[in-house]
Amino acid sequence: IRARDFDDALRIANDTEYGLTGAVFTNDREKLERARREFHVGNLYFNRKCTGALVGAHPFGGFQMSGTDSKAGGRDYLALFLQAKVTSEKIRPGYTQTEKRGAI
Numbered sequence: 001i002r003a004r005d006f007d008d009a010l011r012i013a014n015d016t017e018y019g020l021t022g023a024v025f026t027n028d029r030e031k032l033e034r035a036r037r038e039f040h041v042g043n044l045y046f047n048r049k050c051t052g053a054l055v056g057a058h059p060f061g062g063f064q065m066s067g068t069d070s071k072a073g074g075r076d077y078l079a080l081f082l083q084a085k086v087t088s089e090k091i092r093p094g095y096t097q098t099e100k101r102g103a104i
Contacts, residue, residue, distance in 0.1 A: 006031055014040050019064045023050035040064070 003009035006026075013022055022041035024032060032046050043050070 006034075010035070010038055014038070017064055021045065021050040023048065 001012055003012055019041045021043045022035075022039050023045040024035040024039065025047055026032060035046075036044065
C-alpha cells in the first residue's frame with residue numbers, strides 16, 4: 001500500500017484490526033516522536049525491521065485483535081491475573097481489635 005505522506009501512512013497503519021508490531025524508517029526525529037505517540041502497536045521499531053524481538057528480553061504483546069494491550073513479561077502483565085478489591089469498614093467508637101471474632 002502506497003501512502004501519500006506521513007499522515008496518510010499513520011492512518012493506513014492504524015486502520016486495521018491488528019496492532020502487534022510496526023516499523024518506521026525516517027531520519028526525521030519529529031516523525032519518530034509522533035509515531036511513538038500515535039502508532040497503535042505493541043512493539044514499535046525505528047529504522048530497523050519489525051521482526052526479531054528478543055525472547056526473554058523484550059516484553060511482547062499487541063493492541064486490538066493482536067493482544068490485550070499489555071506486554072507478556074512487562075510490568076503491567078501481572079495485573080491481568082489480579083482482581084482489585086476495596087474493603088472498607090465503619091468502626092464504632094471504643095471498638096478494639098480483641099472484639100473481632102473470626103478475623104484472620
